[in-house]
Amino acid sequence: MIVAEPKPIKEILEMVRDYKKILVVGCKGCVTVCNVGGAKEVGILASTLRIAARKDNREIEVGEHTLERQCDPEYVDELKDIIDKYDAVISIACGVGPQFLSERYPEKRIFPGVNTKFMGGAVEHGIWAERCAGCGTCVIHYFGGLCPIARCSKSLMNGPCGGSAGGKCEVSKDIDCVWDMIVKKLMKEGRLDDLLKFRPPKDWTTARDGGPRRLVREELVK
Amino acid sequence: MSDYKSGSNLEKVLKSGTFAFTGECGPPQGANIDVLKKKAQHLKGCVDAVNVTDNQTAVVRMSSWAASLFLIQEGLEPNYQMVCRDRNRLAMQSDILGAYAHGIRNMLCLSGDHQKFGNHPGSKNVFDIDSMQLINMVKNMRDEGKFQNGQEIDVPPKIFIGAASNPFGDPTEFRPYRLAKKINAGADFIQTQSIYNMDRFRKFMKQVVDMGLHEKCYILAGITPMKSVGMARYMASQVPGMDVPESLIKRLKGAGKGKVAEEGIKFAIEQIEEFKEMEGVAGVHLMAIEWEHRVPEIAERAGMLPRPKID
Ligand code: SF4
Numbered sequence: 001m002i003v004a005e006p007k008p009i010k011e012i013l014e015m016v017r018d019y020k021k022i023l024v025v026g027c028k029g030c031v032t033v034c035n036v037g038g039a040k041e042v043g044i045l046a047s048t049l050r051i052a053a054r055k056d057n058r059e060i061e062v063g064e065h066t067l068e069r070q071c072d073p074e075y076v077d078e079l080k081d082i083i084d085k086y087d088a089v090i091s092i093a094c095g096v097g098p099q100f101l102s103e104r105y106p107e108k109r110i111f112p113g114v115n116t117k118f119m120g121g122a123v124e125h126g127i128w129a130e131r132c133a134g135c136g137t138c139v140i141h142y143f144g145g146l147c148p149i150a151r152c153s154k155s156l157m158n159g160p161c162g163g164s165a166g167g168k169c170e171v172s173k174d175i176d177c178v179w180d181m182i183v184k185k186l187m188k189e190g191r192l193d194d195l196l197k198f199r200p201p202k203d204w205t206t207a208r209d210g211g212p213r214r215l216v217r218e219e220l221v222k
Numbered sequence: 223m224s225d226y227k228s229g230s231n232l233e234k235v236l237k238s239g240t241f242a243f244t245g246e247c248g249p250p251q252g253a254n255i256d257v258l259k260k261k262a263q264h265l266k267g268c269v270d271a272v273n274v275t276d277n278q279t280a281v282v283r284m285s286s287w288a289a290s291l292f293l294i295q296e297g298l299e300p301n302y303q304m305v306c307r308d309r310n311r312l313a314m315q316s317d318i319l320g321a322y323a324h325g326i327r328n329m330l331c332l333s334g335d336h337q338k339f340g341n342h343p344g345s346k347n348v349f350d351i352d353s354m355q356l357i358n359m360v361k362n363m364r365d366e367g368k369f370q371n372g373q374e375i376d377v378p379p380k381i382f383i384g385a386a387s388n389p390f391g392d393p394t395e396f397r398p399y400r401l402a403k404k405i406n407a408g409a410d411f412i413q414t415q416s417i418y419n420m421d422r423f424r425k426f427m428k429q430v431v432d433m434g435l436h437e438k439c440y441i442l443a444g445i446t447p448m449k450s451v452g453m454a455r456y457m458a459s460q461v462p463g464m465d466v467p468e469s470l471i472k473r474l475k476g477a478g479k480g481k482v483a484e485e486g487i488k489f490a491i492e493q494i495e496e497f498k499e500m501e502g503v504a505g506v507h508l509m510a511i512e513w514e515h516r517v518p519e520i521a522e523r524a525g526m527l528p529r530p531k532i533d
Pocket residue numbers: 131132133134135136137138139140147148149150
């Protein structure tokens with residue numbers, strides 16, 4: 001899933017300080033799963049905004065709405081009858097959500113309420129870790145099912161750098177060295193030959209380096 | 223003459239079978255050429271080539287190729303270091319062409335320390351290619367006369383290709399294989415990480431020799447003399463992939479006040495003496511960081527002088 005974290009409340013308050021009618025929009029997708037942008041968090045953020053306004057003796061009206069998905073025009077459309085009542089919208093979906101809202105409702109001021117972090121998953125309750133950098137040409141089968149592009153701090157394709165120590169990355173003791181894992185796994189499986197194979201420079205055209213990406217599936221285009 | 227891949231002094235010395243001796247020089251954190259020239263003067267005549275670091279530990283310094291050119295002017299042979307952190311394949315290849323055209327003949331191909339360690343931790347890194355791919359790219363530029371995209375080069379750069387190896391990095395059991403991989407990718411010579419744990423290094427070299435790797439490339443053992451107990455402690459605990467045994471720290475401590483640096487140099491000289499005899503070791507790479515003025519003394523006491531002149 002796409003993993004996000006809440007923006008500091010101070011930053012959000014600063015963003016919408018000049019608005020009196022604010023709509024907080026959540027999403028039932030990834031951000032609900034990582035406890036940052038679902039109906040529950042919409043409720044919490046809305047109350048926080050109301051309390052903050054009351055403290056400053058400001059009158060505000062805060063609406064709450066959670067869409068099935070914000071990355072889908074069909075669901076974004078659902079806001080058309082209520083959005084007119086508000087002059088600002090805070091989306092607490094991943095970075096895609098507020099952009100889809102901006103595109104559909106260009107006259108509204110749309111603010112991002114979360115910081116979108118990465119594609120990953122929960123490794124423990126309350127802890128998420130990155131797994132994929134969306135390079136556009138998946139090659140993890142060469143590496144025992146582990147991705148060195150997203151998970152090695154230097155995206156090395158041909159083995160661990162000299163800084164790998166005790167299973168940890170040189171960058172931080174909080175980061176597992178994925179090359180330590182790849183090497184140990186493949187050696188255990190007797191796949192030293194695979195480790196010794198030279199992996200040539202990657203063609204990054206399928207990654208973000210090729211420019212913003214677009215996907216067309218002819219068979220699905222109406 | 224045509225037998226040489228690059229014709230660099232370092233290549234000639236190694237090929238002649240002489241025990242090689244390389245030094246290191248960090249470019250200034252500014253345009254202060256006098257500092258660089260002073261460092262160069264200390265190293266002149268003591269070493270076969272001088273590594274010129276490339277924004278080492280991710281701290282901005284004068285570019286490695288520019289400092290290398292100053293060394294050439296000072297009559298020294300540079301070993302031009304290049305890291306994958308700061309450049310994509312376009313910038314790397316163009317820098318290599320320029321460096322070669324200006325007379326640079328040796329290169330050391332590295333991944334590079336992560337920018338988090340340096341003085342611009344908020345920068346974006348590149349890592350378009352990794353050190354293995356860089357080694358291979360330089361080899362193809364030299365031997366096939368081709369750019370990374372396969373296009374032909376009008377006058378290919380003839381570079382003697384170096385790579386690094388850390389015998390103390392994890393996972394340890396893979397390190398000799400990673401070295402083998404670098405040799406297959408095109409490395410002509412290897413400079414190792416600074417060695418302090420001689421036991422571990424002996425074991426590493428035994429495996430390297432058993433695999434026959436020393437016959438396919440020249441291996442230079444890395445040495446950084448310890449200046450102080452603090453430095454030893456710092457290296458032991460703060461530098462990832464460095465192995466400083468407690469016994470060495472004890473030995474330095476035992477030297478007593480004012481004598482630690484001398485003890486550090488003594489240890490370095492003992493190491494050099496052992497490396498001269500060690501099967502598979504073709505030379506020593508001395509990284510006397512900000513201690514260039516002690517290099518002549520170390521070279522002298524370790525019996526490394528005079529350096530050979532080979533035509
Ligand atoms: S190889 Fe690319 S697509 Fe596959 S997991 Fe890694 S970054 Fe994602």
